[in-house]
Amino acid sequence: MSAFPPDSFIAADVVPSPNQDERKQGRTPDMILLHYTGMQSGEAALRRLCSPDSKVSAHYVVFEDGHIVQCVPEGFRAWHAGVSSWAGETDINSCSIGIEIVNPGHEFGYPDFPLRQIAAVISLCKTIITRRGPISADRILAHSDVAPARKQDPGEKFPWGLLSESGIGHWVRPAPVNLDGPSLQPGAQGDVVIRLQRALRAYGYGIEETGVYDDATLQVLTAFQRHFRQARVDGIADSSTLLTLRALLETRPAPLA
Numbered sequence: 285m286s287a288f289p290p291d292s293f294i295a296a297d298v299v300p301s302p303n304q305d306e307r308k309q310g311r312t313p314d315m316i317l318l319h320y321t322g323m324q325s326g327e328a329a330l331r332r333l334c335s336p337d338s339k340v341s342a343h344y345v346v347f348e349d350g351h352i353v354q355c356v357p358e359g360f361r362a363w364h365a366g367v368s369s370w371a372g373e374t375d376i377n378s379c380s381i382g383i384e385i386v387n388p389g390h391e392f393g394y395p396d397f398p399l400r401q402i403a404a405v406i407s408l409c410k411t412i413i414t415r416r417g418p419i420s421a422d423r424i425l426a427h428s429d430v431a432p433a434r435k436q437d438p439g440e441k442f443p444w445g446l447l448s449e450s451g452i453g454h455w456v457r458p459a460p461v462n463l464d465g466p467s468l469q470p471g472a473q474g475d476v477v478i479r480l481q482r483a484l485r486a487y488g489y490g491i492e493e494t495g496v497y498d499d500a501t502l503q504v505l506t507a508f509q510r511h512f513r514q515a516r517v518d519g520i521a522d523s524s525t526l527l528t529l530r531a532l533l534e535t536r537p538a539p540l541a
């Protein structure tokens with residue numbers, strides 16, 4: 285695999301990955317998908333992302349010290365999302381730019397993300413958006429948002445609020461936990477559950493309106509909390525979660541023309 289020029293000089297190194305192909309139907313990326321690597325070291329993760337046997341890759345890897353390595357040119361389709369869905373679309377690799385953030389993840393102690401690493405992620409997102417044209421704030425997402433049944437990354441320690449303060453991503457200050465008010469538990473049924481599922485679906489989550497608070501609903505709700513109501517990730521649609529979801533729907537940016 286020969287080296288290619290980085291899409292911008294914010295990438296300090298290029299380590300090409302063979303795990304890429306053409307974006308389907310010439311789709312141009314209009315989503316940024318954030319991951320954690322979930323391996324014990326960044327070097328091991330980078331090796332895996334560039335190994336032909338792994339069949340996985342990402343456009344960028346951001347190390348703990350803020351060092352950014354590009355593995356796939358943005359014009360090509362990296363293989364980071366897997367089976368996933370958002371806003372009715374299922375080929376997330378074709379419509380997105382994938383950023384792997386080095387962190388061992390839940391399996392290996394899940395340390396905090398260092399601030400200099402987050403600063404690098406913010407700068408990287410900014411250069412992508414500035415160069416490529418607008419990417420709607422509500423299409424800067426977690427892997428867990430598009431694959432809630434399979435994925436937890438980048439997880440509930442990822443500082444989406446800090447990104448939002450820098451103009452990256454759509455986020456509202458979450459309603460405080462322990463509010464009185466309606467709360468829905470797994471197993472609940474009826475119109476209230478349909479309304480919850482409809483609201484999650486309206487935001488983009490791949491969820492069916494079954495009217496039953498089933499496992500799929502629990503998984504989507506948990507993914508929602510990992511991103512938007514991180515203080516308690518338990519899959520229960522408590523008042524705080526419902527209010528936060530409503531505030532997000534009310535403040536989401538208008539669709540780009």
Ligand SMILES: [Zn+2]
Nearest residue numbers: 319320427437
């Ligand atoms: Zn991931």
